[in-house]
Amino acid sequence: MDFITLLGLAAAILTTIAFLPQMFKTWQTKSAKDVSLVMLITFMSGLFLWLIYGIYLQALPIILANSMTLFFNFIILWLKIKYR
């Protein structure tokens, strides 16, 4: 695997797993008051388009990264609504 592919993989992994700590924090504190609902919905819409983009190009890294990030943000959104 060449350097640039490794760099892209590392970037994709970091920007995907980044939402795990937010998910756990919201689950533990049972509070997401400071997390913007508009940000979550806008970000998830963008992730959904990236997912369609990846499927269209049949690019597995884009599909994997964006579907996982979309899933994690969906859970954060669900917890935010639940703990209103």
Add this chain to the structure above:
Amino acid sequence: MDFITLLGLAAAILTTIAFLPQMFKTWQTKSAKDVSLVMLITFMSGLFLWLIYGIYLQALPIILANSMTLFFNFIILWLKIKYR
């Protein structure tokens, strides 16, 4: 501009501007207690790698989207530390 380029552009714009509402909410409420510090730092590290990736490939869309998202998240991080 073909469909797939438009789709990628729309996805990039949404996942970039998504952080503006979070920035304004944090600035207005002067509170970011519920926003995970670990998420911000991990996400920003990933965005930085995407930026290097974009520069390496000389791909302007990747450079623009990730530098702006990195800038917005830097402001959110700064506000979070300021309003501790």
